Amino acid sequence: MAQQKGEVKEMINTRILTQEFDYFAPESIKQVVELLERHGEGARVIAGGTDLINQMKEEKMSPSCLVNIMNVKGLRYIKEDEGLRIGAATKLRDVRAYCFKSRYVALYEAISSLGKPQVWNMGTIGGNLCNASPAADTAPPLLVFKARVKLVGKDGERELLLEDFFTGVNSTVLQPTELMVEIHLDPPGDGAGNAFLKVARVGADISKVSCAVFLKRQGRTCTECRVALGAVAPVPMRVKVVEEMIEGREIEESLVAKASEIVSEEVKPIDDIRSSAEYRRQVAAVTFRDVFWKAWDRAIGGKN
Numbered sequence: 239m240a241q242q243k244g245e246v247k248e249m250i251n252t253r254i255l256t257q258e259f260d261y262f263a264p265e266s267i268k269q270v271v272e273l274l275e276r277h278g279e280g281a282r283v284i285a286g287g288t289d290l291i292n293q294m295k296e297e298k299m300s301p302s303c304l305v306n307i308m309n310v311k312g313l314r315y316i317k318e319d320e321g322l323r324i325g326a327a328t329k330l331r332d333v334r335a336y337c338f339k340s341r342y343v344a345l346y347e348a349i350s351s352l353g354k355p356q357v358w359n360m361g362t363i364g365g366n367l368c369n370a371s372p373a374a375d376t377a378p379p380l381l382v383f384k385a386r387v388k389l390v391g392k393d394g395e396r397e398l399l400l401e402d403f404f405t406g407v408n409s410t411v412l413q414p415t416e417l418m419v420e421i422h423l424d425p426p427g428d429g430a431g432n433a434f435l436k437v438a439r440v441g442a443d444i445s446k447v448s449c450a451v452f453l454k455r456q457g458r459t460c461t462e463c464r465v466a467l468g469a470v471a472p473v474p475m476r477v478k479v480v481e482e483m484i485e486g487r488e489i490e491e492s493l494v495a496k497a498s499e500i501v502s503e504e505v506k507p508i509d510d511i512r513s514s515a516e517y518r519r520q521v522a523a524v525t526f527r528d529v530f531w532k533a534w535d536r537a538i539g540g541k542n
């Protein structure tokens with residue numbers, strides 16, 4: 239029966255795992271790929287399990303085989319090398335700790351707003367991206383840092399921009415035999431500032447709206463600008479018309495106000511249990527404006 243507007247859909251949560259599945263904990267990327275290939279479409283990578291185990295308890299997903307990647311060597315690291323390289327199975331806790339006081343403060347702010355320490359201790363950055371929630375909090379900052387993701391599968395390795403990775407709600411370009419191994423962020427460069435803000439019903443809740451901005455400034459001129467929002471479209475999205483409108487311009491309140499109106503026109507939100515589409519549209523504009531000014535101040539050494 240179709241759900242009526244305003245009706246709350248009953249959500250199954252068995253709170254136990256009712257399904258049987260095979261379980262493997264390989265130690266190399268090669269073994270992971272072999273297991274995924276051998277067990278076919280029913281196989282699923284598990285990292286921290288903070289999304290997947292809930293989905294199994296809610297009976298949204300019934301994998302016949304779980305391949306745990308947390309013992310795999312070479313998937314958990316953070317290193318500066320032509321920007322920042324993060325192994326996909328690196329825990330949110332470690333990424334957050336690294337990004338505090340780094341030039342990637344928007345990523346620190348995003349993880350700080352994501353769940354609580356228990357979630358940071360279990361969840362991984364790759365899991366947050368591969369789960370492909372429109373509200374994944376690490377996605378907007380990674381999009382504005384022009385992150386690329388490296389995938390490895392039976393046909394070898396490929397690298398693509400994060401903005402080409404998401405294809406829809408909980409859907410990505412990942413093939414059944416592929417896993418994500420690395421996330422690579424561009425170096426910010428001189429005169430850069432970035433920031434992230436999220437609006438949610440309560441602390442530690444999924445976003446109603448989230449926004450990240452990366453920019454560079456020379457005096458009053460913004461020479462580079464990237465804007466990304468979460469929870470306002472089927473996938474985390476860049477707002478390129480706004481970026482083009484701002485780049486190369488002297489920054490004035492009126493320009494940022496106009497840009498924020500365009501943000502609210504560009505987003506494609508829905509009504510759901512967390513918010514209405516109309517509220518999201520309005521809050522997207524305000525959130526963008528606040529994040530922009532934060533990043534703008536930070537580009538000349540401001541802290542707030």
Ligand SMILES: Cc1cc2nc3c(=O)[nH]c(=O)nc-3n(C[C@H](O)[C@H](O)[C@H](O)COP(=O)(O)OP(=O)(O)OC[C@H]3O[C@@H](n4cnc5c(N)ncnc54)[C@H](O)[C@@H]3O)c2cc1C
Binds near residue numbers: 289357362417418
């Ligand atoms: C209480 C609670 C609060 C939360 N709050 C938030 C929040 O505010 N914001 C938010 O964004 N998220 C939130 N989450 C969701 C969650 O913690 C994150 O999405 C987490 O980062 C997922 O990482 P994981 O390692 O646990 O992934 P898993 O659950 O292990 O995996 C998630 C999905 O990604 C796939 N996968 C994982 N790693 C890889 C890989 N390397 N290659 C290929 N596929 C892979 C799995 O097959 C699975 O489909 C919350 C979760 C909980 C339990």
